Amino acid sequence: MPQRDIAIIGASExxxxxxxxxxxxxxxxxxxxxxxxxxxxxxxxxxxMAVTTCxxxxxxxxxxxxxxxxxxxxxxxxxxxxxxxxxASGSVARAAMAIRAGLCHTVLVLSADAQxxxxxxxxxxxxxxxxxxxxxMGPPGYFGLLSNRYDHQYGLDPRALAKLAVTQRDHALLNxxxxxxxxxxxxxxxxxxxxxxxxxxxxxDCVMVADGASACIVTSTERxxxxxxxxxxxxxxxxxxxxxxxxxxxxxxxxxxxxAAGAKALAGAGMQIGDIKQFHPYDDFIxxxxxxxxxxxxxxxxxxxxxxxxxxxxxxxxxxxxxxxxQISAGQAGLAGGxxxxxxxxxxxxxxxxxxxxxxxxxxxxxxxxWIPYGRNWGSSTVLVLEAA
Amino acid sequence: xxxYDPLEGLRPAxxxxxxxxxxxxxxxxxxxxxxYCPDSGKYQFYxxxxxxxxxxxxxxxxxxSGRGTVYSHTVTYRSPIPVKGIKPYIVALVELxxxxxxxxxxxxxxxxxxxxxxxxxxxxxxxxxxxFPAFEPA
Numbered sequence: 001m002p003q004r005d006i007a008i009i010g011a012s013e014x015x016x017x018x019x020x021x022x023x024x025x026x027x028x029x030x031x032x033x034x035x036x037x038x039x040x041x042x043x044x045x046x047x048x049m050a051v052t053t054c055x056x057x058x059x060x061x062x063x064x065x066x067x068x069x070x071x072x073x074x075x076x077x078x079x080x081x082x083x084x085x086x087x088a089s090g091s092v093a094r095a096a097m098a099i100r101a102g103l104c105h106t107v108l109v110l111s112a113d114a115q116x117x118x119x120x121x122x123x124x125x126x127x128x129x130x131x132x133x134x135x136x137m138g139p140p141g142y143f144g145l146l147s148n149r150y151d152h153q154y155g156l157d158p159r160a161l162a163k164l165a166v167t168q169r170d171h172a173l174l175n176x177x178x179x180x181x182x183x184x185x186x187x188x189x190x191x192x193x194x195x196x197x198x199x200x201x202x203x204x205d206c207v208m209v210a211d212g213a214s215a216c217i218v219t220s221t222e223r224x225x226x227x228x229x230x231x232x233x234x235x236x237x238x239x240x241x242x243x244x245x246x247x248x249x250x251x252x253x254x255x256x257x258x259x260a261a262g263a264k265a266l267a268g269a270g271m272q273i274g275d276i277k278q279f280h281p282y283d284d285f286i287x288x289x290x291x292x293x294x295x296x297x298x299x300x301x302x303x304x305x306x307x308x309x310x311x312x313x314x315x316x317x318x319x320x321x322x323x324x325x326x327q328i329s330a331g332q333a334g335l336a337g338g339x340x341x342x343x344x345x346x347x348x349x350x351x352x353x354x355x356x357x358x359x360x361x362x363x364x365x366x367x368x369x370x371w372i373p374y375g376r377n378w379g380s381s382t383v384l385v386l387e388a389a
Numbered sequence: 390x391x392x393y394d395p396l397e398g399l400r401p402a403x404x405x406x407x408x409x410x411x412x413x414x415x416x417x418x419x420x421x422x423x424x425y426c427p428d429s430g431k432y433q434f435y436x437x438x439x440x441x442x443x444x445x446x447x448x449x450x451x452x453x454s455g456r457g458t459v460y461s462h463t464v465t466y467r468s469p470i471p472v473k474g475i476k477p478y479i480v481a482l483v484e485l486x487x488x489x490x491x492x493x494x495x496x497x498x499x500x501x502x503x504x505x506x507x508x509x510x511x512x513x514x515x516x517x518x519x520x521f522p523a524f525e526p527a
Binding site for chain 2: 125126128129130131132133134136137140141145146147148149195197198199201247249250253374375
């Protein structure tokens with residue numbers, strides 16, 4: 001039986017902007033104020049915080065306590081989640097654990113980053129030693145390796161990827177918080193003609209790094225009811241996999257950690273994949289959406305392109321997908337980008353998604369992807385199943 | 390830059406880990422050394438502080454053949470290396486006969502000639518002043 005003892009009672013997202021000139025703390029402040037307003041909560045109710053890491057303040061080893069001081073929060077539980085784009089969904093799960101353990105009762109789950117304004121990231125280890133010298137173009141290069149291998153094993157239809165790109169762009173046009181630079185109509189032909197970055201990854205396969213922040217408030221269902229909260233969402237299933245197939249020297253790099261994380265999340269939720277009403281997958285690259293569809297069981301490995309061509313992923317289609325535009329069409333707010341699809345799912349579950357509101361908002365699946373290991377598929381995979389109440 | 394190696398003279402020097410020292414000493418002598426875990430009978434690359442199979446520090450360094458096949462590849466058009474007019478170049482994921490994968494440049498190969506499954510052999514290039522592993526068609 002899924003547990004419905006935890007509730008998300010408010011959510012907020014700051015408008016995504018390119019080179020906003022704002023700081024992480026400024027963005028975080030706006031996100032928290034928005035989440036409090038959304039929940040109808042006073043700040044003193046918050047006694048816990050889980051925050052994702054960011055590039056714009058990456059050199060700061062005291063990030064979460066300093067951030068909480070800026071926000072005027074006295075906390076009984078405070079933590080940083082460094083799962084990259086999987087950090088937001090991971091933080092919801094950690095907040096639920098902390099509440100169940102009695103460490104705190106109401107948690108601010110926050111993600112803020114101004115990566116396009118300030119990037120203080122310096123990732124070394126194997127990257128400085130064995131990756132940077134080969135000149136691979138970061139994530140687009142890695143996704144180029146993944147894509148060519150996928151094409152070799154199964155065949156890759158660029159029209160299927162174009163369909164996802166166009167659908168997400170259509171959604172961004174309906175989302176006033178999406179980055180203005182991206183809120184322009186997109187056609188299949190424009191996607192296919194966009195310049196190659198690292199073959200076969202095109203410019204329009206990739207996210208555009210921007211600035212932004214999102215926040216949500218997690219508490220116990222009991223407390224939410226006592227507060228008189230009218231609408232909420234329960235996190236009823238969660239799975240996480242870091243370093244999938246790590247001890248295999250030569251794994252199939254088209255296989256994703258969402259195989260394991262998805263099975264665990266669905267088991268927790270007491271659901272089958274076909275029960276999912278809307279899908280908000282982490283999208284750093286268009287093909288990542290398709291690989292997650294395969295890993296999660298929407299279709300079998302190698303059938304992703306066909307599956308995409310057979311379904312309508314618009315907000316009014318048969319499987320609404322990234323109805324806020326996804327990061328690729330709304331903009332990736334640095335490492336806070338992983339909270340964009342979580343926040344959109346919450347807006348949908350609360351029935352507050354405006355003209356892009358999905359009809360059947362009973363539940364939603366949100367995923368995360370974080371970091372890229374050496375010569376492998378991505379490193380962190382999370383799956384969160386949410387249910388409207 | 391050269392026809393053979395578009396990244397010649399452009400690769401940044403590797404920032405080395407302490408436990409990788411034997412790899413770089415071997416490379417300086419033109420020897421391709423990999424960590425080998427005798428408990429599991431498996432090689433591993435990149436170098437680690439422990440066996441990724443057992444978590445133990447029982448690791449040997451063994452010279453390997455440098456022969457392998459292309460598992461996947463990507464042609465890089467927008468380089469992270471800040472040089473104007475850089476020519477497209479190949480990054481390949483090469484599967485060695487010893488059962489590990491190495492990410493490396495494929496040199497001496499036209500960008501439209503690389504194919505998954507093609508046989509390749511080790512070819513040392515320079516990253517900064519260090520010998521650095523690359524591959525060329527076998």
